Amino acid sequence: MRHAAFATLFALAATPVLAQTPAEQVQPVAPGVWMIASAFPPHRQPDGTTVIFRAPRGLVVMDTGRHAWRRQTILDFAKAQRRPIVAIVNSHWHLDHVSGDPALKAAYPGAKLYASRAIDEALTGFLARSAAEAEPYLAPGKLPPETQEDIRGDIATTANGATLKPDIAIEGSGVRDLGGLRLAVNLAPDAATAGDVWLYDPKTRVAAVGDLVTLPAPFLDTACPKGWAAALDQVAATPFTTLIPGHGAPMSRIQFHLYRAAFNEVVACAASSRDKADCAAAWTKAVTPLLGDDAAMAKRAQGMTEYYVADVLRAHGGKSAYCKTG
Numbered sequence: 645m646r647h648a649a650f651a652t653l654f655a656l657a658a659t660p661v662l663a664q665t666p667a668e669q670v671q672p673v674a675p676g677v678w679m680i681a682s683a684f685p686p687h688r689q690p691d692g693t694t695v696i697f698r699a700p701r702g703l704v705v706m707d708t709g710r711h712a713w714r715r716q717t718i719l720d721f722a723k724a725q726r727r728p729i730v731a732i733v734n735s736h737w738h739l740d741h742v743s744g745d746p747a748l749k750a751a752y753p754g755a756k757l758y759a760s761r762a763i764d765e766a767l768t769g770f771l772a773r774s775a776a777e778a779e780p781y782l783a784p785g786k787l788p789p790e791t792q793e794d795i796r797g798d799i800a801t802t803a804n805g806a807t808l809k810p811d812i813a814i815e816g817s818g819v820r821d822l823g824g825l826r827l828a829v830n831l832a833p834d835a836a837t838a839g840d841v842w843l844y845d846p847k848t849r850v851a852a853v854g855d856l857v858t859l860p861a862p863f864l865d866t867a868c869p870k871g872w873a874a875a876l877d878q879v880a881a882t883p884f885t886t887l888i889p890g891h892g893a894p895m896s897r898i899q900f901h902l903y904r905a906a907f908n909e910v911v912a913c914a915a916s917s918r919d920k921a922d923c924a925a926a927w928t929k930a931v932t933p934l935l936g937d938d939a940a941m942a943k944r945a946q947g948m949t950e951y952y953v954a955d956v957l958r959a960h961g962g963k964s965a966y967c968k969t970g
Protein backbone atom coordinates (compact mmCIF):
# COMPACT_ATOMS: atom_id res chain seq x y z
CA MET A 645 0.00 0.00 0.00
CA ARG A 646 2.66 2.44 1.05
CA HIS A 647 4.60 1.72 -2.05
CA ALA A 648 1.55 2.24 -4.26
CA ALA A 649 0.72 5.53 -2.57
CA PHE A 650 4.28 6.72 -3.03
CA ALA A 651 4.23 5.71 -6.67
CA THR A 652 1.01 7.65 -7.22
CA LEU A 653 2.40 10.75 -5.58
CA PHE A 654 5.56 10.50 -7.58
CA ALA A 655 3.61 10.07 -10.79
CA LEU A 656 1.53 13.13 -10.00
CA ALA A 657 4.57 15.22 -9.21
CA ALA A 658 6.26 14.10 -12.40
CA THR A 659 3.25 14.70 -14.62
CA PRO A 660 4.19 17.46 -17.00
CA VAL A 661 1.66 20.28 -17.19
CA LEU A 662 1.15 19.59 -20.88
CA ALA A 663 -0.41 16.22 -20.01
CA GLN A 664 -3.59 18.31 -19.59
CA THR A 665 -3.57 19.23 -23.28
CA PRO A 666 -7.20 19.68 -24.29
CA ALA A 667 -8.43 17.71 -27.27
CA GLU A 668 -9.15 20.17 -30.07
CA GLN A 669 -11.33 19.47 -33.06
CA VAL A 670 -11.34 20.87 -36.54
CA GLN A 671 -15.01 21.45 -37.33
CA PRO A 672 -16.44 22.02 -40.79
CA VAL A 673 -18.23 25.37 -41.19
CA ALA A 674 -18.97 25.39 -44.94
CA PRO A 675 -17.62 23.50 -47.97
CA GLY A 676 -13.84 24.01 -47.80
CA VAL A 677 -13.98 26.07 -44.60
CA TRP A 678 -13.17 24.75 -41.12
CA MET A 679 -12.66 26.20 -37.67
CA ILE A 680 -10.99 25.27 -34.42
CA ALA A 681 -13.05 26.75 -31.61
CA SER A 682 -11.72 29.34 -29.20
CA ALA A 683 -10.97 28.05 -25.71
CA PHE A 684 -10.40 29.39 -22.21
CA PRO A 685 -9.23 26.44 -20.08
CA PRO A 686 -9.00 26.88 -16.28
CA HIS A 687 -5.79 28.62 -15.10
CA ARG A 688 -4.88 29.21 -18.73
CA GLN A 689 -4.76 32.17 -21.05
CA PRO A 690 -7.26 31.94 -23.93
CA ASP A 691 -6.85 30.76 -27.51
CA GLY A 692 -8.73 32.60 -30.25
CA THR A 693 -10.63 30.84 -33.03
CA THR A 694 -8.63 29.41 -35.93
CA VAL A 695 -10.29 29.45 -39.38
CA ILE A 696 -8.95 27.36 -42.27
CA PHE A 697 -9.91 27.87 -45.94
CA ARG A 698 -9.12 25.35 -48.68
CA ALA A 699 -7.50 27.14 -51.59
CA PRO A 700 -6.54 25.67 -54.99
CA ARG A 701 -2.85 25.63 -54.04
CA GLY A 702 -3.10 24.77 -50.33
CA LEU A 703 -4.60 26.01 -47.08
CA VAL A 704 -5.17 29.54 -45.83
CA VAL A 705 -5.00 29.70 -42.02
CA MET A 706 -6.44 32.66 -40.15
CA ASP A 707 -5.09 32.84 -36.59
CA THR A 708 -2.83 30.25 -35.04
CA GLY A 709 -3.75 30.37 -31.34
CA ARG A 710 -1.55 30.68 -28.30
CA HIS A 711 -0.82 27.16 -27.09
CA ALA A 712 1.41 24.47 -28.55
CA TRP A 713 -1.54 22.11 -28.92
CA ARG A 714 -3.35 24.54 -31.24
CA ARG A 715 -0.47 24.76 -33.71
CA GLN A 716 -0.17 20.96 -33.59
CA THR A 717 -3.88 20.58 -34.43
CA ILE A 718 -3.42 22.90 -37.43
CA LEU A 719 -0.29 21.06 -38.63
CA ASP A 720 -1.98 17.66 -38.20
CA PHE A 721 -4.95 18.89 -40.21
CA ALA A 722 -2.74 20.14 -43.06
CA LYS A 723 -0.97 16.78 -43.12
CA ALA A 724 -4.25 14.86 -43.18
CA GLN A 725 -5.52 17.11 -45.99
CA ARG A 726 -2.22 16.63 -47.85
CA ARG A 727 -2.15 20.33 -48.59
CA PRO A 728 0.55 22.81 -47.70
CA ILE A 729 -0.22 25.93 -45.70
CA VAL A 730 0.26 28.67 -48.29
CA ALA A 731 -0.96 31.69 -46.33
CA ILE A 732 -1.31 32.71 -42.70
CA VAL A 733 -3.56 35.66 -41.89
CA ASN A 734 -3.33 37.37 -38.50
CA SER A 735 -6.67 38.96 -37.62
CA HIS A 736 -4.74 41.06 -35.09
CA TRP A 737 -1.58 40.80 -33.00
CA HIS A 738 -3.00 39.59 -29.65
CA LEU A 739 -1.02 36.55 -28.57
CA ASP A 740 -4.03 34.23 -28.42
CA HIS A 741 -4.18 34.61 -32.24
CA VAL A 742 -0.60 34.72 -33.52
CA SER A 743 1.66 32.64 -31.27
CA GLY A 744 1.61 29.64 -33.61
CA ASP A 745 2.86 31.65 -36.62
CA PRO A 746 6.57 30.74 -36.31
CA ALA A 747 5.84 27.01 -35.99
CA LEU A 748 3.60 27.05 -39.07
CA LYS A 749 6.19 28.98 -41.07
CA ALA A 750 8.91 26.59 -39.95
CA ALA A 751 6.84 23.66 -41.23
CA TYR A 752 5.81 25.48 -44.44
CA PRO A 753 8.56 27.98 -45.32
CA GLY A 754 6.67 28.99 -48.47
CA ALA A 755 3.71 30.30 -46.45
CA LYS A 756 3.21 34.06 -46.64
CA LEU A 757 2.14 35.94 -43.52
CA TYR A 758 -0.57 38.58 -44.04
CA ALA A 759 -1.12 41.08 -41.22
CA SER A 760 -1.56 44.75 -40.52
CA ARG A 761 1.35 46.95 -39.47
CA ALA A 762 -0.09 47.32 -35.96
CA ILE A 763 2.30 44.62 -34.72
CA ASP A 764 5.25 47.05 -35.03
CA GLU A 765 4.00 49.37 -32.34
CA ALA A 766 2.59 46.54 -30.23
CA LEU A 767 6.04 44.92 -29.98
CA THR A 768 7.62 48.00 -28.43
CA GLY A 769 4.46 49.04 -26.54
CA PHE A 770 1.75 46.75 -25.20
CA LEU A 771 3.58 43.44 -25.63
CA ALA A 772 6.93 44.65 -24.24
CA ARG A 773 5.14 46.12 -21.26
CA SER A 774 3.04 43.00 -20.68
CA ALA A 775 6.15 40.80 -20.74
CA ALA A 776 7.96 43.03 -18.24
CA GLU A 777 4.94 43.21 -15.94
CA ALA A 778 4.43 39.43 -16.05
CA GLU A 779 8.00 38.51 -15.17
CA PRO A 780 7.61 38.79 -11.33
CA TYR A 781 4.69 36.34 -11.46
CA LEU A 782 7.05 33.59 -12.57
CA ALA A 783 8.49 33.27 -9.03
CA PRO A 784 7.70 29.87 -7.49
CA GLY A 785 4.19 29.62 -6.08
CA LYS A 786 3.02 33.03 -7.34
CA LEU A 787 0.53 31.50 -9.76
CA PRO A 788 -0.63 28.01 -10.78
CA PRO A 789 2.01 26.20 -12.87
CA GLU A 790 -0.21 26.18 -15.98
CA THR A 791 -0.60 29.96 -15.78
CA GLN A 792 3.15 30.37 -15.38
CA GLU A 793 3.74 28.11 -18.36
CA ASP A 794 1.47 30.36 -20.44
CA ILE A 795 3.32 33.47 -19.23
CA ARG A 796 6.67 31.93 -20.15
CA GLY A 797 5.24 31.13 -23.58
CA ASP A 798 3.99 34.70 -24.08
CA ILE A 799 7.34 36.16 -23.02
CA ALA A 800 9.14 33.87 -25.48
CA THR A 801 6.71 34.78 -28.27
CA THR A 802 7.25 38.49 -27.60
CA ALA A 803 11.04 38.06 -27.53
CA ASN A 804 10.75 36.35 -30.91
CA GLY A 805 8.29 39.02 -32.06
CA ALA A 806 10.02 39.87 -35.34
CA THR A 807 8.59 36.59 -36.66
CA LEU A 808 5.07 38.01 -36.22
CA LYS A 809 5.67 40.83 -38.70
CA PRO A 810 3.89 40.48 -42.04
CA ASP A 811 5.48 39.29 -45.27
CA ILE A 812 2.61 41.09 -46.94
CA ALA A 813 1.27 44.05 -44.97
CA ILE A 814 -2.45 44.75 -45.18
CA GLU A 815 -2.76 48.52 -45.56
CA GLY A 816 -6.27 48.70 -46.99
CA SER A 817 -9.27 46.58 -47.95
CA GLY A 818 -9.53 44.68 -51.21
CA VAL A 819 -9.90 41.33 -52.92
CA ARG A 820 -6.73 39.26 -52.84
CA ASP A 821 -5.65 35.95 -54.29
CA LEU A 822 -4.46 33.70 -51.46
CA GLY A 823 -3.14 30.43 -52.84
CA GLY A 824 -5.59 30.72 -55.74
CA LEU A 825 -8.57 31.52 -53.49
CA ARG A 826 -10.11 34.95 -53.93
CA LEU A 827 -10.99 36.45 -50.56
CA ALA A 828 -12.00 39.94 -49.52
CA VAL A 829 -9.22 40.93 -47.11
CA ASN A 830 -10.44 43.88 -45.07
CA LEU A 831 -8.54 46.27 -42.85
CA ALA A 832 -10.39 47.78 -39.88
CA PRO A 833 -8.19 50.57 -38.54
CA ASP A 834 -8.39 51.53 -34.86
CA ALA A 835 -10.85 48.82 -33.87
CA ALA A 836 -10.03 45.99 -31.40
CA THR A 837 -6.39 46.92 -32.12
CA ALA A 838 -4.82 49.68 -34.23
CA GLY A 839 -5.21 47.40 -37.25
CA ASP A 840 -7.63 44.47 -37.42
CA VAL A 841 -7.89 42.26 -40.50
CA TRP A 842 -11.05 40.33 -41.35
CA LEU A 843 -11.94 38.05 -44.23
CA TYR A 844 -15.01 37.50 -46.34
CA ASP A 845 -15.31 34.50 -48.66
CA PRO A 846 -17.91 35.33 -51.33
CA LYS A 847 -18.16 31.69 -52.45
CA THR A 848 -19.30 30.30 -49.08
CA ARG A 849 -20.53 33.64 -47.67
CA VAL A 850 -18.44 33.07 -44.55
CA ALA A 851 -17.05 36.12 -42.72
CA ALA A 852 -14.12 35.45 -40.37
CA VAL A 853 -13.88 38.57 -38.24
CA GLY A 854 -11.32 37.90 -35.49
CA ASP A 855 -11.88 39.88 -32.31
CA LEU A 856 -14.36 42.30 -33.85
CA VAL A 857 -16.80 39.79 -32.37
CA THR A 858 -15.91 38.21 -29.03
CA LEU A 859 -17.87 36.55 -26.26
CA PRO A 860 -18.57 36.61 -23.40
CA ALA A 861 -17.58 40.33 -23.60
CA PRO A 862 -16.00 42.65 -26.17
CA PHE A 863 -12.27 42.44 -25.39
CA LEU A 864 -11.59 46.17 -25.25
CA ASP A 865 -8.03 46.05 -23.82
CA THR A 866 -6.41 47.78 -26.83
CA ALA A 867 -9.56 49.09 -28.50
CA CYS A 868 -10.92 52.23 -30.10
CA PRO A 869 -14.69 51.75 -29.65
CA LYS A 870 -15.56 54.17 -32.48
CA GLY A 871 -13.43 52.41 -35.05
CA TRP A 872 -14.67 49.08 -33.76
CA ALA A 873 -18.31 50.10 -34.19
CA ALA A 874 -17.52 51.32 -37.73
CA ALA A 875 -15.92 47.95 -38.49
CA LEU A 876 -19.06 46.15 -37.27
CA ASP A 877 -21.06 48.33 -39.67
CA GLN A 878 -18.76 47.22 -42.51
CA VAL A 879 -19.27 43.60 -41.53
CA ALA A 880 -23.06 44.15 -41.47
CA ALA A 881 -22.88 45.58 -45.00
CA THR A 882 -21.33 42.30 -46.24
CA PRO A 883 -23.77 39.61 -47.44
CA PHE A 884 -22.43 36.90 -45.14
CA THR A 885 -24.60 34.04 -43.95
CA THR A 886 -22.17 32.64 -41.36
CA LEU A 887 -19.88 34.75 -39.18
CA ILE A 888 -16.98 33.22 -37.28
CA PRO A 889 -16.05 35.25 -34.18
CA GLY A 890 -12.57 35.45 -32.64
CA HIS A 891 -14.04 34.01 -29.45
CA GLY A 892 -17.37 32.18 -29.48
CA ALA A 893 -19.50 29.99 -31.71
CA PRO A 894 -20.42 30.78 -35.35
CA MET A 895 -23.26 33.28 -35.74
CA SER A 896 -26.12 33.86 -38.15
CA ARG A 897 -26.87 37.39 -39.36
CA ILE A 898 -29.59 37.74 -36.72
CA GLN A 899 -27.18 36.75 -33.97
CA PHE A 900 -24.56 39.17 -35.27
CA HIS A 901 -27.07 42.03 -35.30
CA LEU A 902 -27.91 41.26 -31.70
CA TYR A 903 -24.20 41.38 -30.85
CA ARG A 904 -23.67 44.66 -32.69
CA ALA A 905 -26.61 46.32 -30.94
CA ALA A 906 -25.35 45.14 -27.54
CA PHE A 907 -21.84 46.41 -28.38
CA ASN A 908 -23.13 49.89 -29.24
CA GLU A 909 -25.25 49.91 -26.10
CA VAL A 910 -22.46 48.97 -23.73
CA VAL A 911 -20.16 51.62 -25.21
CA ALA A 912 -22.94 54.21 -24.80
CA CYS A 913 -23.57 53.00 -21.25
CA ALA A 914 -19.88 53.40 -20.41
CA ALA A 915 -20.12 57.02 -21.57
CA SER A 916 -23.12 57.61 -19.29
CA SER A 917 -23.25 57.96 -15.52
CA ARG A 918 -24.92 54.57 -15.05
CA ASP A 919 -23.33 52.14 -12.64
CA LYS A 920 -20.81 49.75 -14.22
CA ALA A 921 -22.79 46.80 -12.85
CA ASP A 922 -25.91 48.06 -14.67
CA CYS A 923 -24.01 48.42 -17.95
CA ALA A 924 -22.60 44.91 -17.55
CA ALA A 925 -26.00 43.46 -16.62
CA ALA A 926 -27.60 45.03 -19.71
CA TRP A 927 -24.83 43.60 -21.91
CA THR A 928 -25.11 40.16 -20.33
CA LYS A 929 -28.89 40.11 -20.70
CA ALA A 930 -28.68 41.21 -24.35
CA VAL A 931 -26.14 38.55 -25.34
CA THR A 932 -27.60 35.72 -23.23
CA PRO A 933 -28.97 33.98 -26.37
CA LEU A 934 -25.36 33.89 -27.69
CA LEU A 935 -23.70 32.52 -24.56
CA GLY A 936 -25.02 28.95 -24.64
CA ASP A 937 -26.15 26.97 -21.61
CA ASP A 938 -23.05 27.45 -19.46
CA ALA A 939 -24.05 29.55 -16.42
CA ALA A 940 -20.38 30.33 -15.79
CA MET A 941 -20.33 32.25 -19.09
CA ALA A 942 -22.97 34.72 -17.90
CA LYS A 943 -20.99 35.30 -14.72
CA ARG A 944 -17.84 35.84 -16.72
CA ALA A 945 -19.69 38.22 -19.08
CA GLN A 946 -20.80 40.33 -16.12
CA GLY A 947 -17.38 40.44 -14.47
CA MET A 948 -15.40 41.14 -17.63
CA THR A 949 -17.80 43.83 -18.82
CA GLU A 950 -17.68 45.64 -15.46
CA TYR A 951 -13.91 45.68 -15.80
CA TYR A 952 -13.97 46.98 -19.39
CA VAL A 953 -16.54 49.68 -18.58
CA ALA A 954 -14.76 51.00 -15.49
CA ASP A 955 -11.06 50.19 -15.84
CA VAL A 956 -10.61 50.42 -19.60
CA LEU A 957 -13.21 52.81 -21.10
CA ARG A 958 -14.04 55.16 -18.23
CA ALA A 959 -10.43 55.26 -17.05
CA HIS A 960 -9.27 56.60 -20.44
CA GLY A 961 -12.02 58.90 -21.68
CA GLY A 962 -14.13 56.28 -23.44
CA LYS A 963 -11.40 54.27 -25.13
CA SER A 964 -8.50 52.03 -24.18
CA ALA A 965 -5.16 53.49 -23.15
CA TYR A 966 -3.76 52.22 -26.45
CA CYS A 967 -6.23 53.97 -28.76
CA LYS A 968 -4.65 56.82 -30.74
CA THR A 969 -7.83 58.13 -32.37
CA GLY A 970 -11.21 59.41 -31.16
Ligand SMILES: [Zn+2]
Nearest residue numbers: 692740855890
Ligand atom coordinates in the same frame (compact mmCIF):
# COMPACT_ATOMS: atom_id res chain seq x y z
ZN1 LIG B 1 -8.57 37.07 -28.88
